[in-house]
Amino acid sequence: MTTMIAGPDLTRRVEGMFRRKRMVAIAVPLVILAYFVYIFFAFDIAGLGQRLRMDNALTLIRDSYSYKTVVTRNNRSGATDVAIEGSRRGTYPADAPPDWVKPGADSTVIDMGKGEVITLLPDNKVTFEIPSYGTITAQLVGGHVTSDLKEPLPDWISASSTRLAITTDTGRLTLTRSKTEVFRYFFGWEMFWFTVDSPYFGHSLISLLTGPQVDPARSNLQGMWQDFWHNPIWRHADTAWALSETLMMAFLGTCGAALVALPVAFIAARNFTPSMTARFGVRRVLDFLRGVDALIWTIVLARAFGPGPMTGALAILVTDTGTFGKIFSEALENVDDKQIEGIRATGAKPVQRYRFGVIPQITPVLLSQLLYFLESNTRSATIIGAITGGGIGLLLTQAMQTQKDWEQVTFYIVLIILMVMLMDWISGKLRDRLIRGGAGGH
Amino acid sequence: MTDMPAPPLSGPDAIRDSYLAQVRRKRLYSGLALLLFVALMASGFVITDDRNAGSFWSGLHNIFDFPSAVISEAWAKRDQLPGHIVHYFPSLIETINIAAVSTLVGGLIALVLSLLATRGLARWPRLMPVFRRTMDIMRAVPEIVIALVLIYMMGGGPVPAVVAIAFHTGGALGKLFSEVNENASLKPVEGLESVGASWFQRMWLGVIPQVAPNYLSYALLRFEINIRASAILGFVGAGGIGYELKNTMSWGMGKFDEAAAIFILLFGAIVVFDQLSSHYRNRLTAGART
Numbered sequence: 001m002t003t004m005i006a007g008p009d010l011t012r013r014v015e016g017m018f019r020r021k022r023m024v025a026i027a028v029p030l031v032i033l034a035y036f037v038y039i040f041f042a043f044d045i046a047g048l049g050q051r052l053r054m055d056n057a058l059t060l061i062r063d064s065y066s067y068k069t070v071v072t073r074n075n076r077s078g079a080t081d082v083a084i085e086g087s088r089r090g091t092y093p094a095d096a097p098p099d100w101v102k103p104g105a106d107s108t109v110i111d112m113g114k115g116e117v118i119t120l121l122p123d124n125k126v127t128f129e130i131p132s133y134g135t136i137t138a139q140l141v142g143g144h145v146t147s148d149l150k151e152p153l154p155d156w157i158s159a160s161s162t163r164l165a166i167t168t169d170t171g172r173l174t175l176t177r178s179k180t181e182v183f184r185y186f187f188g189w190e191m192f193w194f195t196v197d198s199p200y201f202g203h204s205l206i207s208l209l210t211g212p213q214v215d216p217a218r219s220n221l222q223g224m225w226q227d228f229w230h231n232p233i234w235r236h237a238d239t240a241w242a243l244s245e246t247l248m249m250a251f252l253g254t255c256g257a258a259l260v261a262l263p264v265a266f267i268a269a270r271n272f273t274p275s276m277t278a279r280f281g282v283r284r285v286l287d288f289l290r291g292v293d294a295l296i297w298t299i300v301l302a303r304a305f306g307p308g309p310m311t312g313a314l315a316i317l318v319t320d321t322g323t324f325g326k327i328f329s330e331a332l333e334n335v336d337d338k339q340i341e342g343i344r345a346t347g348a349k350p351v352q353r354y355r356f357g358v359i360p361q362i363t364p365v366l367l368s369q370l371l372y373f374l375e376s377n378t379r380s381a382t383i384i385g386a387i388t389g390g391g392i393g394l395l396l397t398q399a400m401q402t403q404k405d406w407e408q409v410t411f412y413i414v415l416i417i418l419m420v421m422l423m424d425w426i427s428g429k430l431r432d433r434l435i436r437g438g439a440g441g442h
Numbered sequence: 443m444t445d446m447p448a449p450p451l452s453g454p455d456a457i458r459d460s461y462l463a464q465v466r467r468k469r470l471y472s473g474l475a476l477l478l479f480v481a482l483m484a485s486g487f488v489i490t491d492d493r494n495a496g497s498f499w500s501g502l503h504n505i506f507d508f509p510s511a512v513i514s515e516a517w518a519k520r521d522q523l524p525g526h527i528v529h530y531f532p533s534l535i536e537t538i539n540i541a542a543v544s545t546l547v548g549g550l551i552a553l554v555l556s557l558l559a560t561r562g563l564a565r566w567p568r569l570m571p572v573f574r575r576t577m578d579i580m581r582a583v584p585e586i587v588i589a590l591v592l593i594y595m596m597g598g599g600p601v602p603a604v605v606a607i608a609f610h611t612g613g614a615l616g617k618l619f620s621e622v623n624e625n626a627s628l629k630p631v632e633g634l635e636s637v638g639a640s641w642f643q644r645m646w647l648g649v650i651p652q653v654a655p656n657y658l659s660y661a662l663l664r665f666e667i668n669i670r671a672s673a674i675l676g677f678v679g680a681g682g683i684g685y686e687l688k689n690t691m692s693w694g695m696g697k698f699d700e701a702a703a704i705f706i707l708l709f710g711a712i713v714v715f716d717q718l719s720s721h722y723r724n725r726l727t728a729g730a731r732t
Binding site: 035039048052290310313314382383386393397409416420421 | 479482489490493494496497501504505509536539543546581582584587596597599601670684687705708709713716
């Protein structure tokens, strides 16, 4: 306020301002609320409850922190085996099943924990003792599933003439014409380190490190590393490779974009290119590269180069060339002419003037932007990789599509988050040092 | 060369020698860094090229095949193009709505988290690191991770995309907002505290009016980014224009005119919103300066 206003005038003005502020303060939340109401109907939030498949969600949550061991009896041959996740690689040797499975002469007793016991009896008969419910007996007779269950059935049992399924807190029993299956859930990722067919499975780390040599052909440490790294279920080597592929995509894309954008930025900068037309043309090209989204570039490039990490790197490169070109040319327009003058006074040629007069001035801006984009492109590379098929993004989508390896999905998600956080941390540290170093002069 | 140590006082020769030694060392370091960079770039190029389905050099010849196929088909059926644009306009609206809702929701999350994570403003100062780490983790989660999990749980549609983008936006904006908060003057907050205002009142009346222009400017920038993100998530099944694009693309030849219409819509939307947001951001920052 430079001019003083007399009393009543000032009061009126202030009151008017307050009225307007109050209106805005009420109107803005109202508009947002109205928009949310519109979205509620446009996105059909009310129908979400129906579409939400809770069983899928529960499987996902349960599988993410636990694993299941499957006891299978082939109802035709009578052969029984015990396997983690039902996988061939996780099959226990017939003479050494886990301690909760007790094979007898003609029956197998499976202790499910919490007092629940399943017994596989001869003639495709099975009993399930549940303390809170009673004992259920079922048998396959002449190709039909029969049981002593009485109506009405609780909702955790489903029975028909072809299939019986009983699900409890501890696991599940299913009886069909071809096989009897018992699932028991345990906490953890059992085969994360070694699969069951590895000699190191089931030993504790301390006993492996200090105990006798397990495999005569290899030392314990070497063998452990080999069996862990080439674990056929978790595929740690492939995962590590996929992570580095994603990082490589981000690195190649970002640095490539910076290399392309730097010379282009000189043409787009007012103080280096007097020609209006050249400047205008280059700037529109940069705008176009930026405006066409990374998604479109990915699709277009995937058609030419096929799916893979190179396509992802190029998509990042093309999009970021537009962004870098803009940022660099703005930085170039802000350089101090005096330093260039000084270099020119020593008789330097144009290239030398740029190298010693301009580049040192824009290096801090350039590097800090580069680091910032490198970090954000690590995330983009994951997403682009899921579309174009490269890196950890591809592994994630593949694991999701099979819809059974949720523990691996969880593992990949954790790895991705850790990778991005690590890149964020590194780039933040380097940028801090650059800014502090840059302030000291050059 | 500010970090040059003080040379021993033994004449100009010694000064020159130590200067030249420093220059040589600096050149050596930058040379090594450059060499490392070139080696990384070259090996990265070779490895990624090797892992790609088609090689870079052979693909370079075909780079214009697809755009020219799309353009020629769109040109041959140019009379249908306006119809396609009208047909796909609602999906574009959906994409923009996804971006808008997730920016709003993410912005609100960021607002609360950033206030709780700023020194001097935090409601529970001891929990500040917790909220900071929360924002770091939220920022690190790529949208596609949450979107894919939610699509599995609730099927395709806009809601998974909104949740996924809002989550990431909450973390990303939260960091920027808390940087803004650090620069906010604490005097209004102290004034309000002295008259017995609650934490909510202190924030709403003392801090928000100071930081609102900067918040809005960042949120607009994020909105631009989120439009792109929501188009990408559509491509993996989360509805909107990306989903339509995926459908027409997997159809291949014969629907390229529709793909062209979608390209035009998406490109147009991104350019329009870029321009709008940069216009308003300029006004906001100019307004904040006066």
